[in-house]
Amino acid sequence: MEMEIVTIPCLSDNYAYLLHDGATGATAVIDVPDAAPIEAELERRGWRLTEILITHHHDDHIADVDALRQATGAKVIGAKADAHRLPALDKAVAEDDVVQVGNLEGRVIDVSGHTIGHIAVFFPAANAVFTADSLMALGCGRLFEGSADQMWESLCKLADLPSGTNIYSGHEYTESNARFALSIEPDNRELISRAERVAKARAENEPTVPATLAEELTTNPFLRARLPEVKHLIGRDDATDAEAFAEIRRRKDQF
Ligand code: ZN
Ligand code: FE
Numbered sequence: 167m168e169m170e171i172v173t174i175p176c177l178s179d180n181y182a183y184l185l186h187d188g189a190t191g192a193t194a195v196i197d198v199p200d201a202a203p204i205e206a207e208l209e210r211r212g213w214r215l216t217e218i219l220i221t222h223h224h225d226d227h228i229a230d231v232d233a234l235r236q237a238t239g240a241k242v243i244g245a246k247a248d249a250h251r252l253p254a255l256d257k258a259v260a261e262d263d264v265v266q267v268g269n270l271e272g273r274v275i276d277v278s279g280h281t282i283g284h285i286a287v288f289f290p291a292a293n294a295v296f297t298a299d300s301l302m303a304l305g306c307g308r309l310f311e312g313s314a315d316q317m318w319e320s321l322c323k324l325a326d327l328p329s330g331t332n333i334y335s336g337h338e339y340t341e342s343n344a345r346f347a348l349s350i351e352p353d354n355r356e357l358i359s360r361a362e363r364v365a366k367a368r369a370e371n372e373p374t375v376p377a378t379l380a381e382e383l384t385t386n387p388f389l390r391a392r393l394p395e396v397k398h399l400i401g402r403d404d405a406t407d408a409e410a411f412a413e414i415r416r417r418k419d420q421f
Contacts, residue, residue, distance in 0.1 A: 169270060169292050171334070173373050174207050176200040179338045180226050181375060183296060184213065185267055185289065192216040192268030195240075196287070196296040197336060201230035205237060217267055220244035221298035222284040223251045227336065245276075247283035259285065277324065279317025280307030288327060294376070295327060298336035303377045304360070305343035306388045308419065314412035318391070321411070325379070325389055332376035340364050340374035346421045350387040350399060350414060357385040387414050 172184040176199035183196040184207060194217035195204055208215055215238040220228055222245070231253040235242055243265055246258035259265060265272040265287055272287040277300035284307075288295040299307035300317070301324045309317055324333075344361040351357055360381065364374050382389055390396045391411035397403050400413055 171292060171294055171332075171376075172207060172211075173334070173375065174203050175338070175373065176203055177226060181334070181336055181338065181373065183334050184208070184211075185270065185292060185294070185296075186211075186213055187268030187270045190268030192270075194219055194265075194267040195234070196334070197221055197227040197298060198230045198234050199226050201234040201237065204230075204234060208238075214238070215240040217265070218242045219265065219272075219287055219296070220248075220252055220255075221286065221296065221336065222281045223248050224281065224299070227298060228253060245274075245283045245285045247276075248281075261285075275320075275323055277301070277320035279309060279312040279314075279320045281311045282316075284320075286324065288331070290328075293328075293330060294332045294334055295324065296334045297324060300324065300335075301333055301382065301386075301389070302335035302337060303333065303340040303343065303375050303382070304347050304364075304386050305339055305418070306386075306415070309415060314415055315408050317415070318408040318411040321389060325383065327379055329378065329380040329383065331379045333379060333382060334376045338368075338373060338375070341368050346418050347385060347387045349421065350417070351390070351396065354385065356381075360385050 168188045170186045174182045180199040186193045193213040196219045218240045241256040243257045244252045259274045261276040263274045272289040275286045277286045280299040286297045392407040397410045
């Protein structure tokens, strides 16, 4: 039986995801902004929740973890580094640890930057990485706790995944991210056509996630900070990759 991933819109612009292993019936949810739509989706599909994966400590990602744990008995997994500010963890993980969802194995990646202790989980067999507020569709999370150097290092780890990997990020911010991306690279044709597809999807209230890593590499200005042509466009030909990233992140904060 197949594995499936279901995108669940929550609150005003968050996403939770169900990852279902058809072979064993195991189902994980990635982040719990709001238990109600997640429970409704589980019920509609007749799936039993077995794991709750937490990406980072912000309230819009963990608000209903305890409610959903109580309702389902699922085990809660999150970063060891964040255990002091997360709901009680049944399993605390760090970089390169393996998270098991039925037969599906996920590798934990430390993607600190937006927060210190933010994790992503990469499931090679599902061709999926859950990135929440680190790498996002056409964007990346704001630097609340980490430095630009830390976020750049995190983005580089994600950029090294297979280019066909689907990036499941935590929010629907893509339309405004596209406007910013075009301010950096107004002549990037892939970006122009992606921005059009994004606008059309949003007009129909369709999610713009996931996107493949290949798409992000050709259109996401934050991942593209390392390219000489992008450094030139921001007037920083001599900048290191991390410095160019920091400059683009600064511009986004003021956009
Ligand atoms: Zn956040
Ligand atoms: Fe968030």
